Amino acid sequence: MDGQNPTHRFPGLALTPSAALALLAGVVLVQALPVLPPMVLSIGLLVASVCGLLRWPRQYAWLLVLVGAAWACCRADLALHARLAPVLEGQDLLVTGRVVDLPDRRADALRFDLRIDTAASEGQPVPLSGRIRLSWHGSPPEVTPGAYWQLVVRLRPPRGLRNPGGFDFERYALQAGIVATGYVRESADNRFLAAPGRFAIDAWRDHIARHIDRSLGGEPHSRWLRALAVGDQRALTDADWTVLRATGTSHLMAISGFHVGLLAGFGVLLARAVWWCFPALLQRAPARHWEAPAAVAFAALYTALAGFGLPTLRTLIMIAVIAGARWVRRSSSSAQTLAVAATVILVIDPVAVLSAGFWLSFLGVAWLMFCLGERRQPWWREIVLAQAVTSLGLLPLGVWFFGQSSLIGPLANLVAVPWISFVVVPLTLAGVAMAQVAPVAGDAVLRVAALAMDLQCALLQGMATLPAAQWHFAEPSVLALLLAMAGAAWLLLPRGWPMKWVGLLLLLPLLWPRSDRPGPGEVDVEVLDVGQGLAVLVTTSNYAMVYDAGARYPSGFEMGGAAVVPAAHARGVHSLDLLVVSHADNDHAGGAPAVAAGLAPRRIEGGQVLADLPGAVHCEAGREWTWNTVQFRTLHGGSGDPLLSDNDRSCVILIQAAGGRVLLTGDITRPVEQRLVPVLRDDPVSPLALVVPHHGSKTSSSPAFLDAAQPVLGIVSAGYHNRFGHPHPDVVSRFVSRGAALLNTAESGCIRLRIGADGLHVREQCRLDRPRYWSPIQANFHR
Incomplete structure (x- = not known):
C-alpha cells in the first residue's frame, strides 16, 4: 500500500453527497420507463458499471448513475415477477x-x-x-x-x-x-x-394500541394517541384526514423522523443519568460509548413501533451513522450523514423513490441543512425559520404528489409541531411505558396526553374552516415541477442574493399552469375510471358538469372523493355548474354527496329522488341549455312514467358541438332506447360517441338503438374482470359489426374526448398514454 486514503484512490466509492445524488439520479430515471429492459441486460449493465467504478474511479458520477439505473431495474423486475401469475x-x-x-x-x-x-x-x-x-x-x-x-x-x-x-x-x-x-x-x-x-413487533404494536383504547375507555380521541404511539391510523376518519390536509399537519400522524430523534435524545439523557449515578462506569468506557448505543436503541425501538415507515427509517440510519462516528472518534457532517442514509435506502429498496415519503423526508432535511446549517439561533427563531423553510421548500412536491397545498399550514405547524412533539408524544410514550409497571399511573398520564391532544385538535379544526385554508392545483408537468424546485431554491438562497423575484417567476408554471380547458365551441368529455360504475366529467371553456359519481362501498370508500373530485381538480375544475345523477343506483349515485361537498355544484339534477343531496331537482326531458356555444339537451328524464324501472329512470343527455356529439345514457335498457330511436334518427348527422348504456349489459345497446345513433365510438365504463361479464360479448359484436370502435375504462383507464370544429377525437387514455412499467397494458381497441 502506498499509504493513500482509499477514498482518495476510489472517490466513486465514498458515500459523499455527490455520489448519493448520482445514484439517486440513476434510480429516478428508471421510474419514467414504460417497460423494463430484460433482466439479462440489467444485470450486465450493473456488472459493467461496477467494474467501471473500480477501473475508472474518477468517472464515478456517470458510472454511479448507471449503477443506480441498473440496480433499480433489477429490483423492480424481481418485484414484478413476484406478482401473482x-x-x-x-x-x-x-x-x-x-x-x-x-x-x-x-x-x-x-x-x-x-x-x-x-x-x-x-x-x-x-x-x-x-x-x-x-x-x-x-x-x-x-x-x-x-x-x-x-x-x-x-x-x-x-x-x-x-x-x-x-x-x-x-x-x-x-x-x-x-x-x-x-x-x-x-x-x-x-x-x-x-x-x-414472542418478538413479533406487530403484535406489540397491536397490544399497545389496544391498551391505549382500553385506558381511555374507547373514547374517540384515543385514535390520535394510537397513531402517535405505534403508527396505528386505522381509526382516523375521513373527516380527520380532511382537517389534517387542510392544515398541512398530516405528517405528524405518520410518526415523523423528528419524533424518532426525540427518542434518541432521551436515550442519550438516560445514558448520562446512568453514568452520573455510577461514575465508575466511565473508567471502563468513555461517555460516548454509553450514549451512542442508547440513542440507536431507543430510535430503533420507536422506528419498529412505527412500522418501519420511511421517514423514521431515514432518521434511524442518520442516528446510527452519527453514533458510529462518535464511537470511532470520527467526525461526520450533516450532509454526509444524510447522503449515507439515502444511499443505504436506495441500496436496500430503490423502489422507495416512488413514495412521497422518500422525497418529503430527505428533501425536507436537506432544505433545513441548506438554509439553517450549523448557525445557532434562539430556539423560537429556529422553529419559525424551520417552518418557513420546509413550507416553501416542499411546496412543489406537495403540489406534485397531492395536487394541493395548505395556505395556513406554516402557521398550523408552528403551533402543532412543538405541542405534539414536546408535549403529546412524550406524555403518550411515558404513559405506555409506565403502564407496564404501574397501570394506574400510566393510564392517568395517557388521559393527560389525550386532553393535550384534544386541545390541539380543537385548534386545528377551527383553522381548517378558515376561508381558502386549502388550495387545489391543476396537474403539473415534470418541467413545471423542476422549475418550481429551482424557484424554491432561489428564494431560499441567503439574504442579499440578487433578483429574488426570479424565484417567484419560476414557481408560476406549477402554481398557475397553462389551462388545458377546451376553447370556445369545444367540449371535453372524460369518462373516468371508477370500476363497476359511471362518472363523467364534462368541461367547456368556462363551464363544468359531472354526470354520475361512481359507487360508495360499505367500508366507507367512495369514488366521488377518491376519483371524481381529484380528477376535476387535476383538470383545473374547482366548482361545478351542474351535477347530474342519472338515477339512484349506488354505482352511479354513491359518490355524489362527496362530489357535492368537494365541488359545490350550483345545480343538482337526478332521475330519481336523491335524499342525501338537498336541493336536487328532477331532470326533465326537453330541457336545453348552451355553454360556450356547445348545446346540451336532456332527451329523457325519469319522473314522467311511474311504470319505468329504476334503470330506465336514468337522465339521458345529448351534448353537441360543431364537430360531433356525445350521448350520456346512464343505465337505460331497451324500452327507453326504443323511445330515443326517433329522436336520434332525426338528429343532424355528425359523429357520435356513445357512453354505452348499463356498462355494456346485454339488456341494452339494442340493434335498433345503435342503428339510429350510428356511433363511431362506444365507451364502456366497467370494472376490471367484473362479475357481471360487462361488456357482454353480444354488445361488443354489435359495435364491431357496425364499424364502431369500442373502448373500456377497465383496460384504458380514464378516456378523454375532445369535440370541436375539427371533429371528435380521443384525446387521452390514461393507462395507455401514461404507460409505466408497474402497470400492465392490455389490448383494448375493438374493431
Whole structure:
C-alpha cells in the first residue's frame, strides 16, 4: 500500500453527497420507463458499471448513475415477477403465512396483509411468495398481527384505477411489496396455525394500541394517541384526514423522523443519568460509548413501533451513522450523514423513490441543512425559520404528489409541531411505558396526553374552516415541477442574493399552469375510471358538469372523493355548474354527496329522488341549455312514467358541438332506447360517441338503438374482470359489426374526448398514454 486514503484512490466509492445524488439520479430515471429492459441486460449493465467504478474511479458520477439505473431495474423486475401469475388469477389457492402489520376491521370486511410461506392449487405447490392483501367478509374470526394462518383465498395481481390526480394503487403495491390482492373464501380448510412469536413487533404494536383504547375507555380521541404511539391510523376518519390536509399537519400522524430523534435524545439523557449515578462506569468506557448505543436503541425501538415507515427509517440510519462516528472518534457532517442514509435506502429498496415519503423526508432535511446549517439561533427563531423553510421548500412536491397545498399550514405547524412533539408524544410514550409497571399511573398520564391532544385538535379544526385554508392545483408537468424546485431554491438562497423575484417567476408554471380547458365551441368529455360504475366529467371553456359519481362501498370508500373530485381538480375544475345523477343506483349515485361537498355544484339534477343531496331537482326531458356555444339537451328524464324501472329512470343527455356529439345514457335498457330511436334518427348527422348504456349489459345497446345513433365510438365504463361479464360479448359484436370502435375504462383507464370544429377525437387514455412499467397494458381497441 502506498499509504493513500482509499477514498482518495476510489472517490466513486465514498458515500459523499455527490455520489448519493448520482445514484439517486440513476434510480429516478428508471421510474419514467414504460417497460423494463430484460433482466439479462440489467444485470450486465450493473456488472459493467461496477467494474467501471473500480477501473475508472474518477468517472464515478456517470458510472454511479448507471449503477443506480441498473440496480433499480433489477429490483423492480424481481418485484414484478413476484406478482401473482395470470394463470392463477381467480383460482382457489390454499396458502399458509403470517399476518403482518395491523388488521383493519371495517363494516363490510376484515382487511389484513399476509406474508405467504406456502401456496398450493389443487394440492400442487405454486410459485407464490411475498405479501398479499386480503379481505375476509362475513363474520371473520379474530386475526391478530404475527399469527400464522392457513387460508383458502382467491387472488388477482394488484390492479388500481387510472385517473388524473388519482391514487396509483399499482405503484403503491410495487413500493409496498404487495404481490396480489383478493379475499378469503369460506372453507373448512381455513384455520389458525400458531400464535405470534414472542418478538413479533406487530403484535406489540397491536397490544399497545389496544391498551391505549382500553385506558381511555374507547373514547374517540384515543385514535390520535394510537397513531402517535405505534403508527396505528386505522381509526382516523375521513373527516380527520380532511382537517389534517387542510392544515398541512398530516405528517405528524405518520410518526415523523423528528419524533424518532426525540427518542434518541432521551436515550442519550438516560445514558448520562446512568453514568452520573455510577461514575465508575466511565473508567471502563468513555461517555460516548454509553450514549451512542442508547440513542440507536431507543430510535430503533420507536422506528419498529412505527412500522418501519420511511421517514423514521431515514432518521434511524442518520442516528446510527452519527453514533458510529462518535464511537470511532470520527467526525461526520450533516450532509454526509444524510447522503449515507439515502444511499443505504436506495441500496436496500430503490423502489422507495416512488413514495412521497422518500422525497418529503430527505428533501425536507436537506432544505433545513441548506438554509439553517450549523448557525445557532434562539430556539423560537429556529422553529419559525424551520417552518418557513420546509413550507416553501416542499411546496412543489406537495403540489406534485397531492395536487394541493395548505395556505395556513406554516402557521398550523408552528403551533402543532412543538405541542405534539414536546408535549403529546412524550406524555403518550411515558404513559405506555409506565403502564407496564404501574397501570394506574400510566393510564392517568395517557388521559393527560389525550386532553393535550384534544386541545390541539380543537385548534386545528377551527383553522381548517378558515376561508381558502386549502388550495387545489391543476396537474403539473415534470418541467413545471423542476422549475418550481429551482424557484424554491432561489428564494431560499441567503439574504442579499440578487433578483429574488426570479424565484417567484419560476414557481408560476406549477402554481398557475397553462389551462388545458377546451376553447370556445369545444367540449371535453372524460369518462373516468371508477370500476363497476359511471362518472363523467364534462368541461367547456368556462363551464363544468359531472354526470354520475361512481359507487360508495360499505367500508366507507367512495369514488366521488377518491376519483371524481381529484380528477376535476387535476383538470383545473374547482366548482361545478351542474351535477347530474342519472338515477339512484349506488354505482352511479354513491359518490355524489362527496362530489357535492368537494365541488359545490350550483345545480343538482337526478332521475330519481336523491335524499342525501338537498336541493336536487328532477331532470326533465326537453330541457336545453348552451355553454360556450356547445348545446346540451336532456332527451329523457325519469319522473314522467311511474311504470319505468329504476334503470330506465336514468337522465339521458345529448351534448353537441360543431364537430360531433356525445350521448350520456346512464343505465337505460331497451324500452327507453326504443323511445330515443326517433329522436336520434332525426338528429343532424355528425359523429357520435356513445357512453354505452348499463356498462355494456346485454339488456341494452339494442340493434335498433345503435342503428339510429350510428356511433363511431362506444365507451364502456366497467370494472376490471367484473362479475357481471360487462361488456357482454353480444354488445361488443354489435359495435364491431357496425364499424364502431369500442373502448373500456377497465383496460384504458380514464378516456378523454375532445369535440370541436375539427371533429371528435380521443384525446387521452390514461393507462395507455401514461404507460409505466408497474402497470400492465392490455389490448383494448375493438374493431
